[in-house]
Amino acid sequence: MFQVILTCVMVGAIECQTSGRLYHKAYSYLAVGGLKVGVCFDEMMEDVMRLEASSSVECIAKCSSATNNNLRGINYVASVASCSCVPKLTDVWCNVTNGSKLPGCVAFFTHADCPSSFDYVVEVNKCYKMIGQLMEWDAARLTCNNLSAHSLTVDDQNEMTATIKYALFGTKDLTMCFYGYSVGYVFWTSGKQFLKESADTPFYWCPYPGVNLTMNFKSWNRGEPNAYLGSTNCLQYMIVYTNAWDDSYCYFGRCVFCEMDLVF
Numbered sequence: 001m002f003q004v005i006l007t008c009v010m011v012g013a014i015e016c017q018t019s020g021r022l023y024h025k026a027y028s029y030l031a032v033g034g035l036k037v038g039v040c041f042d043e044m045m046e047d048v049m050r051l052e053a054s055s056s057v058e059c060i061a062k063c064s065s066a067t068n069n070n071l072r073g074i075n076y077v078a079s080v081a082s083c084s085c086v087p088k089l090t091d092v093w094c095n096v097t098n099g100s101k102l103p104g105c106v107a108f109f110t111h112a113d114c115p116s117s118f119d120y121v122v123e124v125n126k127c128y129k130m131i132g133q134l135m136e137w138d139a140a141r142l143t144c145n146n147l148s149a150h151s152l153t154v155d156d157q158n159e160m161t162a163t164i165k166y167a168l169f170g171t172k173d174l175t176m177c178f179y180g181y182s183v184g185y186v187f188w189t190s191g192k193q194f195l196k197e198s199a200d201t202p203f204y205w206c207p208y209p210g211v212n213l214t215m216n217f218k219s220w221n222r223g224e225p226n227a228y229l230g231s232t233n234c235l236q237y238m239i240v241y242t243n244a245w246d247d248s249y250c251y252f253g254r255c256v257f258c259e260m261d262l263v264f
Contacts, residue, residue, distance in 0.1 A: 017107040023060050026073055026107035028096050028122055030165045039077050041086045042095030056106060056215040059083035073109030075102065093158040094123050112262040115147065124162045128185070130170030132177060134253030137234040140188040144258035145188035150207030151190040152257040156217050167255070167257065168241050177255035184240025187255040191215065191235025193247065196227055203235055220245045
């Protein structure tokens with residue numbers, strides 16, 4: 001079977017001309033204590049393919065073809081012409097490691113561009129932004145929507161882990177987000193409960209006005225949610241001391257966690 005090898009060129013980043021995608025040197029905010037550091041992909045992950053290539057540019061071209069242009073990134077080690085392909089996978093934690101643990105490794109990844117004010121989090125392929133300003137829940141959502149994003153939704157345990165780690169990085173200097181030593185930092189998500197009629201009244205993810213999504217993953221603090229019947233409540237996320245969710249009145253001021261979903 002004939003396989004087409006894409007043409008890729010170095011233009012600061014590496015650009016694959018057939019797909020039009022740019023591949024940048026890989027980095028992570030979560031791997032080393034919230035610092036933006038260069039990383040390589042963990043080659044023990046499932047579905048990693050190994051090839052030979054004479055350069056990182058050739059590695060990306062070969063991997064793009066081998067994955068039918070479904071490529072998240074590559075590792076390349078020049079000394080042994082080692083080329084590892086990491087395909088794009090959904091709902092999977094993308095393991096990365098400090099480059100020093102893979103001697104000679106240089107990694108590149110591709111993703112849809114995050115706005116300059118957002119941070120790309122490779123582990124879950126999301127753009128995140130913390131805003132250190134206290135707002136009511138509606139104002140928090142509007143602020144994120146005005147950035148072409150939405151207030152946080154937590155889809156699974158992987159994103160729960162990523163958002164805890166990122167929030168710890170993003171809240172270091174956001175003292176106004178600190179609620180107390182028994183709770184820690186607190187910020188709004190897009191979770192909302194409309195007119196609680198019983199203990200079983202559900203919460204929904206409401207990232208945009210008129211959009212109410214079923215909440216399939218939950219991580220409530222012990223005894224929560226526990227708001228009064230007849231109230232409308234919003235989901236606040238508490239980190240450091242509890243790392244869990246709590247229901248609260250939507251008119252309280254909380255910091256804001258914005259999220260942007262990426263197409264690829």
